[in-house]
Amino acid sequence: MLSLVEAPPVAPVLGGNPYLPHMARIVRIYPLVEDNHLFTLRFLDESLANSFRFHPGQFVMLSVPGVGEAPISISSSPSRPGVLELCIRRTGRVTNALFRLKPNEVVGLRGPYGNGFPLQRMTGQDLLIVAGGLGMAPLRSLLWYALDNRDRFREITLMCGAKTPAAMLFREELNSLVGRVDVRCLLTVDADPTGAWTNRIGLLPQLFDHFTIVPARTHAAVCGPPVVYKFVLQRLLDLGFPKDRILMSLERRMKCGVGKCGHCSVGYKYTCLHGPIFTYWDAINLPEMI
């Protein structure tokens, strides 16, 4: 029932213990929007730092010593190895504790986990990335992977929406893509209280009015809050997207990341093993998914 997803890199298991976090240093903390920072991390172990491989769409389990562990998607691209960038919102116990840490302090990391985006299937095709709200966190990895490997994709389109300019993750970075000829970067905000926003104002799905797309040769990667899924998915279906060409990144409670603890199951699949990237076809076949 589920479409085949190529094998992503598997977490290195040290000492035969898949739950063992490897220590990593906080290299940089960069505030993106309110309560949302970009943490740059590097493994203390030099060889692990240099050999760590992952696919866009995979995630890691982040430990704050003495507090706990939480699943976090990787926001940096595998084409830029050496460090990991995690875009983290202060929202739970672990992330609140993380926000109290300072650069040069140490956290635990293990992974990468999950399937990641089906890169082999997406290669040579058009790529449409649709991010709403915090959805850019996992999609940024795919975006930069595609831009760093530009010859492996045909047309690349990025649609990103936020409530206000101040709420848009990676605002400066995405702004710098506007006008580039090798990527169609469409940014929109629901409202612009500052008056300084030079991009579009309007709801995310309205961006579909500004370009044409060929669903048969495109993969759409979508991530955002439920309202984004609701309207964007409908729009993609209206455009004629096959259901297995719509890729979504899901969030679930996770305690292990390796298919044991049971928390992230949707229907009969584990988000940590079979996801977090699911096709829309998976979604309508697995109960409670969206």
Added chain:
Amino acid sequence: MKVLKLPKEKLDFFAAVVQQFGEVHAPVEQDGKYVFRRLTRWSEARLDYPRTILPPKKYFLPPREALFRYQEGQGYLPCAEGLDRRIILFGLHACDVYALNILDQVFSGQYDDPYYQTRRKNTVIIGIDCAPDDHCFCRSMRADFVDRGFDLFLYDIGDYYQTLVGTALGDDMVLATAPLFEPVTQADIDEYKRRSGEKRRAFRLEVEIRDLPEIFEMEYKSGIWEELGEKCLSCGSCSVVCPTCYCYDVADGVALGARDGVRSRSWDSCLFSTHALVAGGENFRSRRSARIKFRYYHKQRGFVAEYGRPSCVGCGRCISACPVNIDISQVIHQLRGVQDAVAC
């Protein structure tokens, strides 16, 4: 597989000899119910027990266990206390051995769980056959017999236990007591088969699981789930006593004022309201009806897709344990549109 027989009157002698292979744990009577625990003397063992309160999973996935110690400057250090204990679990029923085989699959695969696997390696399993009671439906779940996952399995054939030797370790135990075991005769085999047929006919509870996954798909929106949600207390008793429920929670503990801590895991249940709650407040199964449906769905449908069979083994513990008398066999009958639960 090696097949031998052990005279019944020699069982206590056999039990005394196998002590050299580890601590002997067996079902023991406690307040009219039965529990697996370490024997202080062999006469405590009650091998004719119906079922224990907790299944043997407690030996492999303890209710609570430390995974790591965290020490500043040293990172996470795996805990290994107790993993090297050599335990002999004496008197497991086929359904419970079957359940361990299912847990083996969950705790292996792409990522081996070293805690579970080490305990499993260090534990000897000696199975024993049993007679079904009113809550047993292992036959329906194809778990009334088990062909692996044990070191020895004893079948009552009257004056003897006909013994299947499942592993090299089991064989060592037989050899350590070599004069006790005898070759089986055709008459012993015939007696085994006669009793096997008798056991088959003794089941009073039956469910049909053949196209149950399909029926679960079709009845996903059935009103039955709402009714169950109204009744269910979300107490999680069924998960605790289930031999194949393995969901666990992980929590870090740290001493006040200290920077060192312990990461431990403990049994969890998909019936608890926080099971699918994520940071930020979204809860994917906030309703009780959604949670109890999920539990049945995962066992009877999800496992079939993932592992080729349901994870339920029909041990009947959840039926015994539910404080509001939710009965899985009744639920399945209701979904199938069969009124009478006792359908044999």
